[in-house]
Amino acid sequence: MYTFSSKLKTFSFVLMILGAIGIGIGFMAAPKTIEDVEKLLADSHHGHEAAHVEKVAPHAVDTHVVADTVKVAEAHAIDSTHVAAHTTSVDSTAHAEDTTAVVAVAEAPAHSDNHDAHAKADAHSHDDHKEHLEHVLHQLQNKPWAALYVACIFFMLISVGVLAFYAIQYAAQAGWSPILFRVMEGITAYLLPGSIIFFVLLVAAGMHYNHLFVWMDPEVVNPESVKFDKLIFLKKGWLSVGRFLATAAIILVVWNFVRFKFRQNSLAQDSAEDNAPYKKNFKLAAFFLVFFIVSESIMSWDWIMSVDPHWYSTLFGWYVFASFFVSGITVIAMITLYLKSKGYLEHVNTSHIHDLAKFMFGISIFWTYLWFSQFMLIWYSNIPEEVTYFVTRIEHYKLPFFGMLALNFIFPLLILINTDFKRLTWIVVMAGIVILFGHYVDFFNMIMPATVGDQWFIGIPEIGALMFFLGLFIFVVFTALTKAPLVPKGNPFIEESKHFHY
Amino acid sequence: MSNKVIHAIYNDDDVLMDAVKQTRAAHHHIEEIYTPFPVHGLDKAMGLAPTRLAICAFIYGLVGLSIYTTLMNFVMINDWPQDIGGKPSFSYIDNMPAFVPIMFEGTVFFAAHLMVITFYMRSKLWPFKKAENPDVRTTDDHFLMEVGVHCNEEELVSFFTSTGAVEVKVVEKH
Numbered sequence: 001m002y003t004f005s006s007k008l009k010t011f012s013f014v015l016m017i018l019g020a021i022g023i024g025i026g027f028m029a030a031p032k033t034i035e036d037v038e039k040l041l042a043d044s045h046h047g048h049e050a051a052h053v054e055k056v057a058p059h060a061v062d063t064h065v066v067a068d069t070v071k072v073a074e075a076h077a078i079d080s081t082h083v084a085a086h087t088t089s090v091d092s093t094a095h096a097e098d099t100t101a102v103v104a105v106a107e108a109p110a111h112s113d114n115h116d117a118h119a120k121a122d123a124h125s126h127d128d129h130k131e132h133l134e135h136v137l138h139q140l141q142n143k144p145w146a147a148l149y150v151a152c153i154f155f156m157l158i159s160v161g162v163l164a165f166y167a168i169q170y171a172a173q174a175g176w177s178p179i180l181f182r183v184m185e186g187i188t189a190y191l192l193p194g195s196i197i198f199f200v201l202l203v204a205a206g207m208h209y210n211h212l213f214v215w216m217d218p219e220v221v222n223p224e225s226v227k228f229d230k231l232i233f234l235k236k237g238w239l240s241v242g243r244f245l246a247t248a249a250i251i252l253v254v255w256n257f258v259r260f261k262f263r264q265n266s267l268a269q270d271s272a273e274d275n276a277p278y279k280k281n282f283k284l285a286a287f288f289l290v291f292f293i294v295s296e297s298i299m300s301w302d303w304i305m306s307v308d309p310h311w312y313s314t315l316f317g318w319y320v321f322a323s324f325f326v327s328g329i330t331v332i333a334m335i336t337l338y339l340k341s342k343g344y345l346e347h348v349n350t351s352h353i354h355d356l357a358k359f360m361f362g363i364s365i366f367w368t369y370l371w372f373s374q375f376m377l378i379w380y381s382n383i384p385e386e387v388t389y390f391v392t393r394i395e396h397y398k399l400p401f402f403g404m405l406a407l408n409f410i411f412p413l414l415i416l417i418n419t420d421f422k423r424l425t426w427i428v429v430m431a432g433i434v435i436l437f438g439h440y441v442d443f444f445n446m447i448m449p450a451t452v453g454d455q456w457f458i459g460i461p462e463i464g465a466l467m468f469f470l471g472l473f474i475f476v477v478f479t480a481l482t483k484a485p486l487v488p489k490g491n492p493f494i495e496e497s498k499h500f501h502y
Numbered sequence: 503m504s505n506k507v508i509h510a511i512y513n514d515d516d517v518l519m520d521a522v523k524q525t526r527a528a529h530h531h532i533e534e535i536y537t538p539f540p541v542h543g544l545d546k547a548m549g550l551a552p553t554r555l556a557i558c559a560f561i562y563g564l565v566g567l568s569i570y571t572t573l574m575n576f577v578m579i580n581d582w583p584q585d586i587g588g589k590p591s592f593s594y595i596d597n598m599p600a601f602v603p604i605m606f607e608g609t610v611f612f613a614a615h616l617m618v619i620t621f622y623m624r625s626k627l628w629p630f631k632k633a634e635n636p637d638v639r640t641t642d643d644h645f646l647m648e649v650g651v652h653c654n655e656e657e658l659v660s661f662f663t664s665t666g667a668v669e670v671k672v673v674e675k676h
Contacts, residue, residue, distance in 0.1 A: 372599075372602060375599065376599045376600070376602065376603075379599050380587060380589070380599070380600060381587075382587070382588070417560070419556065502542065502543070
């Protein structure tokens with residue numbers, strides 16, 4: 001039996017407390033009024049914007065937004081090192097100049113690109129300025145929520161990814177992995193607290209405590225309103241708060257129920273006389289995987305893609321899946337290595353670690369394949385309502401957007417391609433840390449551009465939220481590991497797994 | 503000096519693996535083993551040096567990647583810039599996403615084919631090559647271990663019989 005070392009427990013509590021403080025600071029520091037925003041902008045990054053304005057249009061202070069946008073777009077057009085920004089920013093210049101109405105339809109109401117639409121004519125420039133400030137206010141008010149949301153969904157999906165991996169092991173009757181089942185069950189224990197907190201966040205969004213999901217605003221689908229958005233209106237059969245929360249509840253309840261039954265049968269198998277509990281888990285795994293592949297797609301549309309309600313990508317579900325699946329496998333490898341370094345799991349040998357590292361390598365490549373397939377088709381076809389997704393990311397999120405590719409693809413590719421490296425603890429741990437950070441950034445890139453726009457920053461609220469959920473994750477996972485022996489001795493494949501070697 | 507070798511024939515790969523370990527423990531020199539199918543772990547048991555084929559494959563991949571990058575740069579950018587779908591045609595890096603599938607396929611093509619050719623050359627296999635295996639049964643269901651005879655012949659024969667060989671022959675090798 002594993003005992004939760006007091007050092008690690010203290011560490012997890014420290015993380016949770018510091019994280020909670022960070023989250024609190026994030027909410028307290030969020031501006032309350034337009035005046036706050038004005039002061040903030042004047043104090044900080046407004047400085048460089050003002051510099052642009054002076055150069056480009058010194059007299060038109062109030063139209064600085066459009067001047068700035070055009071300037072940025074021109075800069076991109078000249079700078080040939082930006083991979084996809086080139087043509088697309090030429091497009092956005094065109095939008096800013098003559099097709100403001102189209103842009104207003106084609107882009108989400110809360111988008112930073114909406115600046116373009118504001119600057120229609122000088123006559124309204126004072127209103128525009130106010131509107132812009134209000135817009136930034138909403139983004140900054142969203143920021144602590146979005147930070148919380150990203151960290152929350154990331155850790156919850158890690159446990160979902162591990163649950164899927166675990167179900168695959170059962171469905172495939174894999175012989176190498178049963179020795180790791182208790183580690184996987186420990187990680188999936190986080191699913192329950194993780195999904196409860198996550199569901200609370202979704203309900204909070206549904207009750208308009210935050211504006212992470214612009215389509216939840218009833219004004220957006222009200223034809224009488226100035227905020228009316230035809231595209232969202234046409235999608236309102238799917239994008240409605242009631243349907244959204246009901247689907248989320250069903251998906252989370254089924255996932256948690258499946259996890260509960262898996263664990264129950266797995267524990268029952270330890271003292272069973274025949275393989276009945278094992279067979280139940282086999283059937284459950286088959287059911288779960290079918291349910292999972294559908295529910296996972298739906299959840300990725302609802303919880304992630306719908307923050308950009310105008311944009312859609314048909315392989316988005318797979319792409320999200322690859323991201324949290326590789327993160328889940330990485331966490332399995334890292335926790336296994338941690339337990340092994342503490343003297344537990346004596347039957348786990350380098351062949352098991354090698355297999356996990358192969359999965360880390362393979363799924364990293366798979367993630368890249370999907371990421372690139374999505375990117376290249378949208379980049380190539382260059383359809384305005386699709387390509388805005390990448391334009392915002394390349395214009396405002398250059399570092400996380402391209403940095404993530406280095407972390408999630410180039411680094412694992414180069415370091416894990418060598419057979420011998422996959423057996424070395426420090427290599428696997430180092431690659432694991434990079435992969436996990438990279439996929440956090442991946443989720444950051446999925447949520448932030450639509451919710452906080454160009455006001456993003458990885459600061460106290462983001463790191464606080466990450467620390468809080470990491471602390472909770474460590475606490476829940478390692479508590480669950482103490483509840484049962486680390487070797488599932490009743491599993492029919494356990495002997496094969498113990499002697500797994502190649 | 504005689505050029506005699508022992509041919510010890512086995513009919514099970516597990517027995518063969520144990521025999522190989524015993525032979526190595528007794529410090530007899532295994533010259534070659536003929537098997538009808540690849541036996542997992544045999545190379546390690548025989549003490550063969552690890553293969554460097556993977557390193558070759560990596561290098562071939564890099565060669566393929568650079569050849570196809572150069573090719574696309576020459577064809578699509580330098581020699582005859584083509585405007586496809588309004589994409590900029592005067593800069594490789596701006597067009598790079600469109601070339602990634604080609605660069606990828608080139609990498610795989612070079613790595614795979616050159617690796618196979620290297621493997622054939624290294625194993626001295628080519629078309630119309632005459633089979634080297636001394637006993638036709640090694641293409642069916644028997645395993646043959648060839649060991650050089652450097653000491654007492656009878657002792658060796660009894661040693662191999664004791665390792666589970668179904669047949670032990672002393673052969674003059676040319």
